[in-house]
Amino acid sequence: MAAAVKLRTDYSAVDLRRLAAGTRHANQSRRLLSLAAVLDGMDREQATRIGGMDRQTLRDWVHRFNEGGPDGLKDIRPKGHPPRLSTGQLAALATIVETGPDRAVDGVVRWRRIDLQKLVRERFGVDYHERTIGKLLKQIGFSHISARPLHPAQDARVIEAFKKNFAVTLKAHLAHMPRRRPIELWFQDEARIGQKNSLVRQWARRGTRPRQPADQRYESAYLFGAICPARGVGAALALPFADTHAMQAHLDEIARTVAKGVHAVLLLDRAGWHTTAKLVVPKNISLIFLPSRSAELNPVENIWQYLRANWLSNRVFDSYDDIIDAACNAWNRLVDQPRTITSIGMREWAHIGQT
Structure with a gap:
């Protein structure tokens, strides 16, 4: 031995x-x-x-x-197979995915895994399984997500200039105010809620496609909503139409919700019922209009997504009253979560220097 x-x-x-x-x-x-x-x-x-x-x-x-x-x-972990694509090739693939396909050259309007499988084989000489392409994309920082709408006439330079110069814009709109007057920043928008409802993603077993009720009727109402992210509060009205009278009622509701002794700056888009001279703007509110075709500057757009995803989608409304009840219930549940309003609504470009 x-x-x-x-x-x-x-x-x-x-x-x-x-x-x-x-x-x-x-x-x-x-x-x-x-x-x-x-x-x-x-x-x-x-x-x-x-x-x-x-x-x-x-x-x-x-x-x-x-x-x-x-x-x-300690256990010696196996190193596994060396990567088949080099660091440079992975960086090149990431650029290709981020740039998107050329419809005239690639023949598609979005990259699918099967398209990238072919591209990797032809350009880098590596033949991956289609599922492996998906894993590779996640590895280099990509997810399979829905695209945001983009207006064809949107000017990105105008949007960036608005954000960069917002402090100057704010100061100009408040030139008539006493210097020490506290300021609140509010954002406002409207959403149509109705029987022609939307469906949202949900967890389901791989390989299945779950079904959800989808009404074909068109009864609807409008939810006028506004939030003050810094305070985590909101003001909303569920109304039958989106017009000047509805907007006047909403402005009055916001004015009642603004903190006492504070002046509110309300950022909103350029809808006709926002810009009309027929509106009587309350004394404790000043309006600042966002650039045209720039919905991404308004966090209330994200509030609508949150309400639909959690309480308004995947359901059928039997009547107009049901629509109003659902809209009011969803908004009330939101305002019971001030941290959610703050989390969704805060924008660094708008709230620098604001408390």
């Missing part, structure tokens, strides 16, 4: 037990305890039982410990 291999002597049994108690690696811990028992003079046959191994395995770990210390007792 081969002679027992001696353990290095710079660690005591107490040291090894302390390391075993502190490590997050279960296998390393049991190996340390077996070696601690050996250092205490326990028979090696008995020491193997502590770590759940045989004598030859214990002998191998003694060699590993002598060479690498406690770290030598």
Whole structure:
């Protein structure tokens, strides 16, 4: 029988037990305890039982410990196969995906995994399975998500200029106000809620497509909503039409919700019932109109998405009264969550310097 291999002597049994108690690696811990028992003079046959191994395995770990210390007792994770695409090729693939396909050249309006499978094979000489293409896309930071609508005439430079110069715009609109007057920033918008309802994504078993009720009738109402993200409050009205009279009623409702002694700056789009001279703007509100075709500047658009996703979609409304009840219930549930309003509504470009 081969002679027992001696353990290095710079660690005591107490040291090894302390390391075993502190490590997050279960296998390393049991190996340390077996070696601690050996250092205490326990028979090696008995020491193997502590770590759940045989004598030859214990002998191998003694060699590993002598060479690498406690770290030598950790499991060696297999490195797996080397990546088939280089770092540069992955970066090139990411650029291709982000840029999107050229309809005239690639023949599609969006990348599918099967399209990228072909592209990777032709450009990089690597043949992946279609499912692996999906895993690869997630690895380099992509998700399969819905696109946001973009107006064809939108000018990104105008939007960026508005955000960059918002502090100047705000100061100009408040030039008539006393300097020390507190200011609240509000955002306003309307959403149509009706029987022709939307369906939203849901969890379901892979390979299935769940069904949800979809009404074909057209009865609807409008939810006029406004939020003050900094305070986490909102003001809304459910109304039958979107017109000047409805907007006047909503402005009056917002004015009642603004904190006492505070002046509100209300940001809103350029709908006709917003810009008409027939509106009587309350004294505690100033209006600032967002650039045309720039819905992404208005966080109330995200509020509508939140309400639909959680309380308004995937359902049928039997009557107009049901629509009004659902709209009011959804908004009331939102205002019961001030942190949600703040989380969705805060915009760095608008709230710098605001409390």
